Amino acid sequence: MEAMAGKADATMSKVEPQSERSAPQRPAALKLRVTSDPAFLAPVRRSVEHFSGQAGLDVKAAGELGLCVNEAMANVTRHAYGGATDKPVEVDVDFDGEAVRVRLRDWGHGHEPPTEPKHDPLKPGGIGLVCLKQLLDGFEFTKLPDGMRLTMKRNLNHGRAS
């Protein structure tokens, strides 16, 4: 992979949103194809937050979903890819009228994280899963033959099932 620019903004050209849906009242689905380089964390997070705002999430809710995506992507780089920064990551975002869903796909080792996060505030690690548990209305790890897919859901009416 070519060397990344120092500023995350410089990587935006490598994020390729594509329209999938034409319903005028809903934001078009996003397909973001990036690598596991942490330089992509900020542009992907901002894209998800912008999409979530268009879908109707308020600024705080959109930011919380963005944080979850940030943490999940960082865990893909750190754990699924063992720190490698040139591996593929796909982020698909859509809105069904009730919830924003983010699907994060990697082709790493496919190990599912523990269901119950064990987080000691003074030890590194574990905050990402705590974020998923506290800030989302649902998330699911799906083990695939060649990696993992994490689906994250945030309802417009946070806390209610959709």
Next chain:
Amino acid sequence: MNPLKTDSELVPSARKEGQFVIAALCGEIDLHNSPELRHVILTLMQQNAPQRLVLNLMQVPYMDSSAVAVLVEALQKMRKVGGKIFLTNLQPRVQGLLEIARLSSVFTIVLDEPEALTP
């Protein structure tokens, strides 16, 4: 007041006042740039051996868990030498993450620099 050089856009200004080192952080901090933040903060601590480290987060609208890990590492190093770390001017998203990480009561969080510097 003694200005300190950091050579990092993440910590554009720092100074030493007696036992205090006061550093202003700037920008969104995630796994991409948190290693740089770690280097700058640990270098400031190593070179100046402060008893009180004040990190002004007014210009930090966002950080992720990797940045929080840097703050925790700094906290633990300060505790080892009997020192203390203050976080000031927290922005809502940073405050929220510290609460999620159950760290808002672990750090000494104050409103602003003058409050941190008050004996």
